[in-house]
Amino acid sequence: MKVRAAAVFGLNEPWKTIDLEIDDPHPGEVKVKMAFAGMCHSDEHIRTGDISQPAEVLPFFGVDSMFPLIGGHEGSGIVEEVGEGVTGFAVGDKVAVSFVPSCGRCEPCASGRQYLCDMSAGTLAGPSFDGTWRHHIDGKNANRMAQLGTFSEYIVVSEHSLVKIEPWQDLRAAALISCGISTGFGSVVDRGEVKPGEVVAVIGCGGVGSGAIQGARIGGARAVVAIDTKQSKVDRAMKIGATHGATSVLDAAFNILPDLTFGRQCDLVILTPGVLTGDLIEQARSITAKGGRIVATAIAPWNQQQIDLNLFSLAMFNQALLGTVFGSQNPRFQIPNLLRLYEKGLLDIDSVVTNEYSIEEVQKGYDDLESGVNVRGVVRFD
Ligand SMILES: NC(=O)c1ccc[n+]([C@@H]2O[C@H](COP(=O)([O-])OP(=O)(O)OC[C@H]3O[C@@H](n4cnc5c(N)ncnc54)[C@H](O)[C@@H]3O)[C@@H](O)[C@H]2O)c1
Ligand SMILES: [Zn+2]
Ligand SMILES: [Zn+2]
Known part of the structure; x- marks a missing residue:
């Protein structure tokens, strides 16, 4: 045809x-x-x-x-x-x-x-x-x-x-959940293993980041810091669950995190910019708490082998750098599962x-x- x-x-x-x-x-x-x-x-x-x-x-x-x-x-x-x-x-x-x-x-x-x-x-x-x-x-x-x-x-x-x-489930919501929302959500909940009361930062608040922000909210984070170079994305992130917003990691590091975390930094940092570059790894680590996790979700150029990373701090602060595909979740479980959250009004896809x-x-x-x-x-x- x-x-x-x-x-x-x-x-x-x-x-x-x-x-x-x-x-x-x-x-x-x-x-x-x-x-x-x-x-x-x-x-x-x-x-x-x-x-x-x-x-x-x-x-x-x-x-x-x-x-x-x-x-x-x-x-x-x-x-x-x-x-x-x-x-x-x-x-x-x-x-x-x-x-x-x-x-x-x-x-x-x-x-x-x-x-x-x-x-x-x-x-x-x-x-x-x-x-x-x-x-x-x-x-x-x-x-x-x-x-x-x-x-x-x-x-x-x-x-x-x-x-x-299911026959009654919304096809437009299903389309977004089929990749971006599931990947972001799973990056926080499944790969990042967010715990109630944690502080989560999401770097890059597009489609995948929107799933991550909501994963953090639903997973019980006490604060969700949305970081995006575009102010319009930060504003929208605040509507779906972010509690704080910044237009750069430095902005968050100086103006938000000292008071919000009493200087302890974020328990979980999710990297969801459009393109993952090597310099962003250390930026993310620099706002990660002792014992915290960094999840690299965004895709880098296929031959990107060099990253900035302070190895001393990674080890001495007992931090973990994790990769993820599809938010480390099973599509046959996660897609229907997130559609049920959408139906209950807990997951905002329409915005x-x-x-x-x-x-x-x-x-x-x-x-x-x-x-x-x-x-x-x-x-x-x-
Ligand atoms: N790991 C996986 O399985 C998987 C699945 C789907 C998508 N992805 C990848 O996730 C990434 C995000 O996808 P998307 O569809 O949400 O992209 P998008 O373009 O919708 O969103 C990316 C956002 O990052 C922001 N941004 C760009 N550079 C930034 C920086 N240095 N600091 C802060 N914010 C920055 C942009 O303004 C934009 O809002 C892409 O690399 C995509 O290929 C990975
Ligand atoms: Zn995708
Ligand atoms: Zn198989």
Whole structure:
């Protein structure tokens, strides 16, 4: 079938809306009519080259280029067709996508760590998991972000990349929860193991940071310090649970933390800026308490190996620097779980969605992210 989709054709080229040819689902695959797709910063990382893989790595993905690539890895929709052997989904089911697949059988999945599912290895580019291609632009095979490519009216994906949600659950909230909100929330609650009464700082208050701020609020933090270089993001963070705001780590360090923490600093610091740079690690550590944790959630350029870090202080203050993918949570648990919090009014998703766009307007949505207009933009499909 022919659908409209947004793709990027080369490094630093703009998002273009194009006609995409999608094949029928193969065994184990599902066709979904998309309702919403969230515009996460990670898709921009492909366009700008942060996570575009070098030429020598591409053969492992079975391709010689990351491009063309259909963007989008946050989203939700309705099952339109199921391939042979699919038993977990039926036509008409509401689903959220998951950028980490969960096969349920590999060692990480079997040990309760779906966020580390071995199937993730092939998700950045290349053919579908069975080694064949389902997506074509002008007769040429097209890569898909996270084997999803949700900036498309329909998607054909592995059943392992979908999470079924309840018929009454909100599809727009599900789209945001499918990556950004879950990742931020889990960074605080699951990876950061926030405890009631702690002080949490979140550096970078976009879509993922909005999940982190709310994870801290719901997890019982006594104070949540929102730090973002854009004042508009700080203001919005204060509406969803931040108790204090600053436009730089230094600003927080001098003007907020001395009184707030009696000089002890933050128990937990979450790094969710658009791009993680090496200098931010020491900045985060410098506002972390003795015995505190730093969680690096944001994505750095793929070849970033150098960081600033005071190793003496890290050891002597008994601090922990932790990485996380998907907030170290299981998509099949976390997505329905956070949707229930949303339904109860405990998790605010509606304030995080700042604008809706058509599939023709993906580049405008990312321009609005860059300029600070958006916390999270979503593509709404008709
Ligand atoms: N670990 C994971 O599994 C995972 C999952 C999803 C997204 N991510 C990554 O998380 C990061 C955040 O994603 P997002 O969609 O929320 O991005 P975003 O662009 O919506 O938000 C980033 C925010 O950081 C702010 N910022 C930029 N530099 C800053 C700095 N030096 N100090 C303070 N604030 C700064 C920006 O103003 C913006 O508000 C990205 O790197 C994204 O790729 C990681
Ligand atoms: Zn994402
Ligand atoms: Zn698995």
